[in-house]
Amino acid sequence: MTPPSLPARPPKKQDRPLALVNARLVDPATNRDETGGILVENGVIVATGAQVTRANAPDDAEIQDCHGQVLAPGFIDMRVQLREPGEEHKETIETGSLAAAAGGVTSMVCLPNTEPIIDDVAGVQFIARRARETRRVKIYCYGALTQGLEGKDLVEMALLADSGALGFTDGLHAVRDVQVMRRALTYARSFDALVIQHPEEPGLANGGAMNNGELSTRLGIPGIPAYAEVMMIERDLHLVRGSGARYHASHISTAAAVEAIRKAKQEGLRVTCDTAPPYFSLNENEIGDYRTFAKLSPPLRGEADRRAIAAGLADGVIDCIASDHAPHDVESKRVPFAQAEPGIIGLETLFPIALEPYHKGAMSLLAALRCLTCRPADILGLPQGRLAKGAPADMVLLDIERPYRIDVAKFRSKSKNSPYDGRPVQGIVLKTFVDGRPVFALEGERA
Amino acid sequence: MIGSPNAANAFFPHRHLLGIEALSAAEIERLLDLANSYADLPKDDERARRVLRGRTVINLFFETSTRTSTSFELAAKRLGGDVITMSVSTSAIKKGETLLDTAMTLNAMKPDVMVVRHSESGAVNLLSQKVDGSVINAGDGRHEHPTQALLDALTIRRRLGKLDGLLVAICGDILHSRVARSNIYLLTKMGARVRVIAPLTLLPSNIDRMGVEVFTDMKKGLKDVDIVMMLRLQLERMQGAYVPSTREYFRFFGLDYAKLALAKPDALIMHPGPMNRGVEIDSEVADDINRSVIREQVEMGVAVRMACLDALTRNLTGNAPQESRS
Numbered sequence: 107m108t109p110p111s112l113p114a115r116p117p118k119k120q121d122r123p124l125a126l127v128n129a130r131l132v133d134p135a136t137n138r139d140e141t142g143g144i145l146v147e148n149g150v151i152v153a154t155g156a157q158v159t160r161a162n163a164p165d166d167a168e169i170q171d172c173h174g175q176v177l178a179p180g181f182i183d184m185r186v187q188l189r190e191p192g193e194e195h196k197e198t199i200e201t202g203s204l205a206a207a208a209g210g211v212t213s214m215v216c217l218p219n220t221e222p223i224i225d226d227v228a229g230v231q232f233i234a235r236r237a238r239e240t241r242r243v244k245i246y247c248y249g250a251l252t253q254g255l256e257g258k259d260l261v262e263m264a265l266l267a268d269s270g271a272l273g274f275t276d277g278l279h280a281v282r283d284v285q286v287m288r289r290a291l292t293y294a295r296s297f298d299a300l301v302i303q304h305p306e307e308p309g310l311a312n313g314g315a316m317n318n319g320e321l322s323t324r325l326g327i328p329g330i331p332a333y334a335e336v337m338m339i340e341r342d343l344h345l346v347r348g349s350g351a352r353y354h355a356s357h358i359s360t361a362a363a364v365e366a367i368r369k370a371k372q373e374g375l376r377v378t379c380d381t382a383p384p385y386f387s388l389n390e391n392e393i394g395d396y397r398t399f400a401k402l403s404p405p406l407r408g409e410a411d412r413r414a415i416a417a418g419l420a421d422g423v424i425d426c427i428a429s430d431h432a433p434h435d436v437e438s439k440r441v442p443f444a445q446a447e448p449g450i451i452g453l454e455t456l457f458p459i460a461l462e463p464y465h466k467g468a469m470s471l472l473a474a475l476r477c478l479t480c481r482p483a484d485i486l487g488l489p490q491g492r493l494a495k496g497a498p499a500d501m502v503l504l505d506i507e508r509p510y511r512i513d514v515a516k517f518r519s520k521s522k523n524s525p526y527d528g529r530p531v532q533g534i535v536l537k538t539f540v541d542g543r544p545v546f547a548l549e550g551e552r553a
Numbered sequence: 554m555i556g557s558p559n560a561a562n563a564f565f566p567h568r569h570l571l572g573i574e575a576l577s578a579a580e581i582e583r584l585l586d587l588a589n590s591y592a593d594l595p596k597d598d599e600r601a602r603r604v605l606r607g608r609t610v611i612n613l614f615f616e617t618s619t620r621t622s623t624s625f626e627l628a629a630k631r632l633g634g635d636v637i638t639m640s641v642s643t644s645a646i647k648k649g650e651t652l653l654d655t656a657m658t659l660n661a662m663k664p665d666v667m668v669v670r671h672s673e674s675g676a677v678n679l680l681s682q683k684v685d686g687s688v689i690n691a692g693d694g695r696h697e698h699p700t701q702a703l704l705d706a707l708t709i710r711r712r713l714g715k716l717d718g719l720l721v722a723i724c725g726d727i728l729h730s731r732v733a734r735s736n737i738y739l740l741t742k743m744g745a746r747v748r749v750i751a752p753l754t755l756l757p758s759n760i761d762r763m764g765v766e767v768f769t770d771m772k773k774g775l776k777d778v779d780i781v782m783m784l785r786l787q788l789e790r791m792q793g794a795y796v797p798s799t800r801e802y803f804r805f806f807g808l809d810y811a812k813l814a815l816a817k818p819d820a821l822i823m824h825p826g827p828m829n830r831g832v833e834i835d836s837e838v839a840d841d842i843n844r845s846v847i848r849e850q851v852e853m854g855v856a857v858r859m860a861c862l863d864a865l866t867r868n869l870t871g872n873a874p875q876e877s878r879s
Contacts, residue, residue, distance in 0.1 A: 318758050319758055319759055320758070320759035320762040320763075322757070322758065323757035323758055323759055323760055323762075323763070324574070324734070324763065325674055325675065325696060326674035326675075326693070326694050326695030326696030326697070326731060326734060327674050327675070327694075327695075327696075329757075329758060331758075395675075395678055396674070396675030396678055396679065437651070440651075440653060440679070441651060441652065441653075441679075442652065442671065442673030442674070442675055442676035442679060442694075443673070443674065443675045444673055444674065444675075444694075445673060
């Protein structure tokens, strides 16, 4: 339902067919990696493969030559914070959408930890309305799992799900009370709703600001032991086994968590997980001399855990890579380390960092892109994330080889808290399409 | 941990003194030699009074302190500097002013040296990145307290003639102690062997990686040591169950004559103060004029801080007179 104040869609131009030809089609959902094209009509993919060529395209189609570059499904980022409503000085749905489009993210799901908190139908509807008004990428949200994120009373899960909430989570906090978590999972099972946990034992995390170990000892910063993560996951797995609910562990960061999830999957529990780029590309040494841009929650871990996360991605135990986009203004970060807000912006570095395992030879291109496309789509129950006939034409055109240095100053995100500034990477987004509509083109590329 | 080197000053090639970790043994040695010479000067020595003439020192204490701020203030005055001491209580923070706002405001008044204490680890480091003059860390959270380690070293050196080869036990609340961390860095760099003795709840993780031996039994840890360095049990930082009671703590980890008897017969007793008598140290032991050097530590504090102020201001360019360096 479109509010009357919105401008109508541009007439007809939308509906002209779009033929992307001469591309390397990479579709993780079907393990397809072949030369060909994609034909889009009315925002939907109507034909894919070798038969879509310049010659075969409909007469009225707009034709774009991809020059052999990779054409893949648009990325689905299952964990972002957009700070709207409430903290628009850090990010808005508008600036977050610009950042997403530039990062190749065509669908993203934001956390409910806004002000006000998204724990009622109005909150879910607000996000949906702002997404329509912004009309750049697709924006979804999770509902809070408990009212006010307080870990006590359940939200109206079924009503929120009907309004479009894709899952339920208390965001940056684990649900501490095990009985509340048990009821939440049990109730969620009635509607097959997805429950997403920040897996960290709160009693051990309380007061901590970085990974516990030699470095925290030297810096004199209270540490959070790595086992705080697996303790919460293992607690929850008992509840998942008991309830049969769908459970997703967010941004896992430790070897022990990978093993716990692996066993749970082998057992047949309905368990999935994701990690975020910092957990396989950086370790705690990034903190150096109290660099607050390297303060995350969960904290950056030691090198052994970093390797285990990279290995977990490579062997598929970790399903997805989410950006964990957490914009913060200067005032939130230019304070003593323990007082600084945790988190980094991630939308515009998601793709090049996610591609690092591919360039190192640890993952195939299909496997790396699967973590960004069809896997999160399947977990969230979204039809996009695949180059299939009938699917929404959400696509990215990628130069997977282009080398450059990350330049945070050029980011569209309102906040600049990234530890990756200056990092040499390979792989850049050339163009982004949402429902066949161009929403981003790299400078120098024809929109 | 230390500002960028200044080639013009080979004596102490750092702009700031933020910690012991980044200092070399030679730099520590030079600071101690200089401090030692100040310790022997009469307190109204005229040559000393020219060292900081025309220089401004601001003591900026975000955490209450009596002895350290007084010691720095006296040190600056004995060197002829203009010094003011500011205790920034939480009031400025309540008004919304941040640490860096305060630092920038004071920086605009062009101090040559800022001496800073803060309750958060890394806060002094952060501040040092935003000011024009030199910064001395007077204690940041649990991280470092470099002048305390230097004054402890000077006290030991003057009593025993050396640091190299000594066996030093640091006992008590290592977890919350910046004094312990700075002392571990300094003593190990200077060739001493360091033991830490505490219940495991008061020992930070992987402390052995800092080059110390770990003991949980005073009777074993104190055996044959040259120095017994007691730490204050930081009762104000004890949020949660670290030790069950001060009574139990004193029984097992407090220094009394019975435990002291295990150390070398002439072992020295040190404490950075302020002491919790009857908690980590028996009152009589603390006051034993033959064994305790606690008052000497305070005395050496002024000399060490004079040396640090002298060394750092040699790096500064500016209007202050450069003649008459001793």
